[in-house]
Amino acid sequence: MKLPESYYNPLSLTGTVISSVSLLLIFLSLLLSFLFNAGSSYLGLFSFILMPAIMIVGLLLIPLGMMREARRLKRAKRELSPKWMVIDFGDPRYRNAASVFGIGTIVLMLLTAVGSYEAYHYTESVEFCGQVCHRVMKPEYITYMNSSHARVACVECHVGQGANWYVKSKLSGLYQVYAVLANNYPRPIPTPISNLRPAKETCEECHWPEKFYTPRLQYAQHFLSDSLNTRWDIQLRIKTNSSHSSANLSEGIHWHINPDVRIEYIAEDDSREIIPWVRSIDLSSGDTVVYEDSWVPLDSATIATATPRVMDCMDCHNRPSHNYLLPQQFVDQGLSSGNIPLLPGVKALTMDILKDPYPTEDSALVAIRTLISNYYEINHPEISKEDVNKAVKGVSDGYLRNIFPEMQASWDVYSDHIGHIAYNGCFRCHNDSHISRDNLKITRDCDACHSILMQGSPGQEEFSPVNGSLPFRHPVDIDQVWKESLCADCHRYLYL
Ligand code: HEC
Ligand code: HEC
Ligand code: HEC
Ligand code: HEC
Ligand code: HEC
Ligand code: HEC
Known part of the structure; x- marks a missing residue:
C-alpha cells in the first residue's frame, strides 16, 4: 500500500514504529490484567499513562516528519504534484492515506475515550x-x-x-x-x-452529624514497666452523644458539631497543637462566649488579624486513617493480643529499646532482634528460643506498622487529637485554663466526656455502679500530679 511521498522519511517512519509498538504493548498489558485479573499498580501506570503518552508522541512525529519532508522536497525543486495540501482521490496513494487517516482517527478517538476514562479511574485508585x-x-x-x-x-x-x-x-x-x-x-x-477538602464534602458524605451515636465502650489493657508487666485495665463509656437518643446533639461530645453550634479558634501555628483563643457561638440565639488561655493569652493585635478556624470533624478525628501509635501503645496492644508473649520485664525492655530513634528500618529490626535475644539469653536462659523469637516478631511488626524512619514519619510528628493522654488533644481547649470574661471555663471535669466503669489490675478491679462513674485512680502513685498537670506532659515522652 502506497502513501504520499512525504510520508517516507525517517521521522515519520520512526513515529509509526513507536506508536504501533506502544499500541501493541497497551493491548498486551490490558490483556494480561484482564486474563489474570491482577493488574499490579505499575502495570496501570504503564498501560494508562506511560504508553499512551509515548503513543501520542509517536503519532505526532508522523505529521511532523511529513511536513519537514514536504518542505525538503519543495526546496529540492521536486515539488509534489499538485500542491501537497490538495488531496487527489484519483491518486491511489491519497486514497490510501485518507483511509488510513480516517480509520486511524476513529480508532484513536475510541481508544482515547476508553483510555482517559481508565486513566481517570486509575489515577483515583488506592x-x-x-x-x-x-x-x-x-x-x-x-x-x-x-x-x-x-x-x-x-x-x-x-x-x-x-x-x-x-x-x-x-x-x-x-x-x-x-x-x-x-x-x-x-x-x-x-x-x-x-x-x-472541608469535612462537609468528605467525611459527611458517609457520616452525617445528625446521626445519633450511642455511647462508645472502650476497654483497654495496659502493662506497666515493672518486672511482672503488671496489667492495668480501664473500661470507659465515652459519651459521644447525649445519654438518650431523643436529646441527640444537645449534649455530649458531638455537641460540637450540632448545626446550631459554631466553635471557632485561633491556633498558635499550623500544627494546631496550642490553641490560646476559642469562641463558641450559639447560632440560634446569637450568644457568643470567648475563652482565652489564662496562662499564655494571645495579644489583641494577633487576635484582630487572625482568621479563626471553624471547628469540624478533622479537629478531633485528624487521624481517621493514618494513626501512628506510640511504642507504649503498640507494645501494649501486642501484649494484650498475645502477639508478644508476657516474658518477664518485656515491657520495660522494649520501651528501653524503642526510646531511641533509628536511622533506618533495618537498623531498628536488627536492634530489636539482638537486644531482646541477648537480654533473655543472659538474664533468663530458662525461656525458650521460640518465645523470645515470638517477642522479637511481635515488637518488629508493631514497629513496621507505626514507625517509618526513612520518611521520618511517626507518632512524634503526627499527633492524634482524640483523647488527651499521649497528646493534648481535647485538653488543648479542655484544660481548665481557658476562661471567659464571665469566668466560664472549658471543662476538664473527668466525667464530662466519659465515665470510668472499671479500673485496676485483674482480681483487684473496682467497678462503678450502673450509670455511675469511678473517680480516676492513676495506675502508679504520682500523688495528685495528674490533677494539676496535663497527662501528655509525662505520657508523650514517658520512656525517653
Ligand atoms: C466513603 C465513605 C467514608 C468516608 C468518606 C469517611 N468514612 Fe469514616 N467510616 C466509614 C465506614 C464504612 C466506617 C465503619 C468501618 C468499620 O467499622 O470497620 C467508618 C468509621 C469511622 C469511624 C469509627 C471507627 C474508628 O476508627 O473509630 C470514625 C471516627 C470515622 N469513620 C470518621 C471519619 C472521618 C473523620 C472522615 C473524614 C475525614 C471519614 N470518616 C470519612 C466510611 C467513610
Ligand atoms: C469534639 C471532638 C469531635 C468532633 C468535632 C467530632 N467528633 Fe466524632 N467522635 C469524637 C469522639 C471522642 C468519639 C468517640 C470515639 C473515640 O474516642 O474514638 C467520636 C466518635 C465518632 C464516630 C464513631 C461512633 C461509634 O461509636 O462508632 C464517628 C463515625 C464519628 N465520631 C464521626 C464524626 C464526624 C463525621 C464528625 C464531623 C461531622 C465528628 N465525628 C466530629 C469526637 C469528635
Ligand atoms: C478517611 C479519610 C482518609 C483516607 C481514606 C485517606 N486519608 Fe490521608 N489524610 C486524611 C486526614 C484527615 C489527614 C490529616 C489531615 C490534617 O491533619 O490536616 C490525612 C493526611 C495525609 C497525608 C499527610 C501526612 C499525614 O500523615 O498527615 C498524606 C500524605 C496522606 N494523607 C495520603 C493518603 C493516601 C496515600 C491514602 C490512601 C492510601 C489516604 N491518605 C487515605 C484522611 C484520609
Ligand atoms: C477548639 C477547642 C475545643 C476542643 C479542641 C475540644 N473542645 Fe469540647 N468544648 C469546647 C467548648 C468551647 C465547649 C463549650 C463549653 C461550655 O459551654 O461549657 C466544649 C464543650 C464540650 C463538651 C460539653 C458539651 C455539653 O454541653 O454537654 C464535651 C463533652 C466536650 N466538649 C468534649 C470534647 C472532647 C471529647 C474533645 C476532644 C476529642 C473536645 N471536646 C475538644 C471547645 C473544644
Ligand atoms: C474533653 C473531654 C475529656 C475530658 C475532660 C477528660 N477526658 Fe479522658 N478521654 C477522653 C477521650 C475522648 C478519651 C478516649 C480517647 C480514645 O479514643 O482513645 C479519653 C480516654 C481516657 C482514658 C483511657 C486511656 C486509655 O488508654 O485506656 C483515661 C484513663 C482517661 N481518659 C482519664 C481521664 C481523667 C482522669 C480525666 C480528668 C482529669 C479525663 N480523662 C478528662 C476525653 C476526655
Ligand atoms: C507526673 C507524670 C504523669 C502524669 C502527669 C500522668 N501520668 Fe500516667 N503514668 C505515669 C507513669 C510514670 C506511669 C507508669 C508507666 C509504666 O510503668 O509503664 C503511668 C501510667 C499510666 C497508665 C497505665 C498505662 C501506661 O501508659 O503505662 C495510664 C492509663 C495513665 N498513666 C493515665 C494517666 C492519665 C489519664 C493522666 C492525666 C489525667 C496521667 N496518666 C498523668 C506518669 C504520669
Missing part, C-alpha cells in the same frame, strides 16, 4: 495514590491499611468529586511527581494538609 510511589507514601499507606477506612479510597477524603478538584489535585500532583523524581520531597510529609 494503588496509584498509595503504592506507585511506595517509598514516599509508605507510612500513609500502611497506617491506612490498618485503619477502619482501609476500604475507603484515598481520593474520597483527599480529592472528592468533580472535575474541578480532579484538575486541582492533578496539577499539584504533577509537582509532587517532579519532587519525587528530583528526590527533594519533604520528610516527613507536612501536616495538616492545607488544601484538604
